[in-house]
């Protein structure tokens with residue numbers, strides 16, 4: 324095949340996917356290494372912009388755990404994680420909100436906009452978008468009833484009011500959401516960003532949920548990539564202990580999304596340039612996907 328024919332074939336390979344995703348919403352959790360490395364930051368912003376220009380509606384939910392950790396350290400506030408979640412007292416909550424909403428959110432908005440996109444930053448408080456309640460965490464114990472642990476102002480999503488998201492999309496803006504929620508009394512909650520991404524994906528009827536992380540995807544016990552799992556197989560992998568640490572809540576978020584009607588949830592390596600485009604518009608895809616069946 325000539326160089327020209329190869330280039331045309333490469334573009335045509337994307338056509339069925341462009342057709343499939345045209346007019347659809349895709350929720351992307353942005354975090355980890357992809358947020359720190361300059362080349363990866365640029366590739367992320369360009370991928371998002373390309374999606375928008377071919378008629379896909381991206382919604383970004385971001386993390387910022389390491390950035391919160393750095394600021395807490397600078398302020399001399401110690402931070403502890405339990406079950407992968409940050410114990411969040413009132414002083415920590417202030418720092419979490421300042422860092423996520425004031426700093427990280429605006430950096431991402433700025434990144435997308437300086438690369439030619441049109442992004443608007445929001446926290447879950449804007450438009451009363453993310454309704455939350457205190458997370459009651461029960462931890463199983465061997466010979467005793469489950470221990471209820473108090474994580475302070477850590478929340479879970481109760482509901483998502485999508486009206487502000489649809490208004491922004493209708494005006495051609497890309498919503499960028501910080502994972503902070505609020506209850507009826509206006510109390511602020513720190514929520515894990517993967518959980519917010521999953522809840523937003525279900526609420527907006529997203530076609531896909533993409534979680535960017537710092538590993539190639541879900542790895543089996545031999546360290547090999549599991550490229551595709553059904554909902555049933557993912558539950559089995561959790562039960563068999565194939566997955567540990569930070570990957571457990573990630574898979575649970577994918578399961579909730581797929582169970583809630585999202586066609587596919589993906590765990591992708593944010594260290595790979597253009598990973599979003601590679602997943603969405605090439606035949607083999609990349610990373611791990613969880614499907615309903």
Ligand SMILES: Nc1ncnc2c1ncn2[C@@H]1O[C@H](COP(=O)(O)OP(=O)(O)O)[C@@H](O)[C@H]1O
Nearest residue numbers: 355536537538540541542565566567568569570
């Ligand atoms: N089976 C597995 N496959 C892939 N990663 C796994 C697996 N089991 C545990 N992990 C761990 O989960 C981590 C990803 O979770 P986490 O650190 O919370 O990600 P992030 O900070 O991107 O949200 C990986 O870096 C890896 O150490």
Ligand SMILES: CC(=O)N[C@@H](CCC(=O)OP(=O)(O)O)C(=O)O
Nearest residue numbers: 354386387388408409514515516
């Ligand atoms: C309750 C809880 O742990 N909230 C997270 C929110 C940010 C987050 O989820 O960031 P990553 O995706 O980068 O980990 C935190 O305080 O770190």
